Amino acid sequence: MEFNISAEEQKILLSQARESIASELERRKPAYSDFSKEADSALNTPCGAFVTLHITNASGRNLRGCIGRMTANLPLIETVRTMAKEAAFGDPRFPSLRPDELPRCHIEISALSPMSPCNNPRQVKVGVHGLYIRRGGRSGVLLPQVPVEQGWNLDEYLEYICVKAGLPPGSWEAPDAELFTFTAVVFGEE
Numbered sequence: 138m139e140f141n142i143s144a145e146e147q148k149i150l151l152s153q154a155r156e157s158i159a160s161e162l163e164r165r166k167p168a169y170s171d172f173s174k175e176a177d178s179a180l181n182t183p184c185g186a187f188v189t190l191h192i193t194n195a196s197g198r199n200l201r202g203c204i205g206r207m208t209a210n211l212p213l214i215e216t217v218r219t220m221a222k223e224a225a226f227g228d229p230r231f232p233s234l235r236p237d238e239l240p241r242c243h244i245e246i247s248a249l250s251p252m253s254p255c256n257n258p259r260q261v262k263v264g265v266h267g268l269y270i271r272r273g274g275r276s277g278v279l280l281p282q283v284p285v286e287q288g289w290n291l292d293e294y295l296e297y298i299c300v301k302a303g304l305p306p307g308s309w310e311a312p313d314a315e316l317f318t319f320t321a322v323v324f325g326e327e
Contacts, residue, residue, distance in 0.1 A: 142179045142248060147324045149180060153214060154188055154221035154244050155326075161222055162236045172214055181212040185249035187280060187321075188220040190234070193241045201242060202228040207252060207269060207278065207319075217246055245325035247280050252317040258309060263291055266318040268298040270309060277302025281321050 142150070153169060160167035172180045187205025191198045204223035209216040221244065225234040234242070252269055255261065261268065267281040277298055284294040298316075299308040309316050 142322050142324070146179050147246075150214060150217050150246055151244055151324070151326055154217050154246065155239075157218045157221040158225045158234065158239060158242075161226060162234070162239060167218070169218070173212075179248075180214040183210050184213055184216070184251075185209050185319075186213060186216045186220055187247040187249070188217060188224045189245040189247070189280075189325075190224050191243045191245070192238055193243065198243065201234065201238070202231050204228050205247065205249075205278075207249065213248055243326050245323065247282070247321040247323045250320045252319045255316040255318045258295055258316060259291070261291060261294070261318060263289065263294055265320060267321055268294065269317040269319065270298050270302050270304070270314060272302070272304055272308055272311060272314040275302045275304055277304070280323070281319075282323055 149170070149172070156167050156169065172178060175181060185205065185207045186209065187203060189203040190201040192201040202224035204227060205220050206216060211219075249267070255268070264285045265281055267279060269278045270276060277300075279294070279298050279301055284297070287293075287297075289297060295309045296306045299306055302308070308314055
């Protein structure tokens with residue numbers, strides 16, 4: 138990533154993500170702070186970001202929503218606010234978040250570097266590189282932390298990016314497949 142996100146900026150982004158979700162649940166206007174005057178802040182740097190929600194219940198911590206944008210022309214803080222709402226209410230894999238679930242939700246943010254074409258998949262570093270694949274009108278993305286969380290090695294990671302895109306296993310080797318890597322600054326609530 139070409140910029141750093143300070144601990145204070147991380148706290149701001151997490152609180153603004155939570156406020157985006159809470160205001161939607163409470164059907165009120167968000168109480169956002171204005172950070173536009175801090176021009177050199179990471180908060181105002183345009184970049185892609187994903188917001189991931191995990192919910193704690195009797196079976197542990199489980200995925201509850203994850204939505205993001207690979208690139209963005211909006212400031213990071215705006216992208217995070219929008220993606221937080223989408224993760225809570227727009228992830229088609231899950232029903233909309235209920236008010237009673239928010240206190241049990243853990244928010245994680247992944248701010249993304251620009252993507253680079255991956256000419257040698259064997260140089261992908263598990264836990265460092267995220268993957269994005271495109272082929273035949275299908276695409277899929279896996280954030281850098283996913284293979285670590287799942288315990289995948291490089292071969293499994295390359296196969297699962299295909300599965301995520303709805304492609305047959307091994308599609309990453311096809312001549313018409315486009316594979317990209319990126320890195321992420323990943324942080325979440327304690």
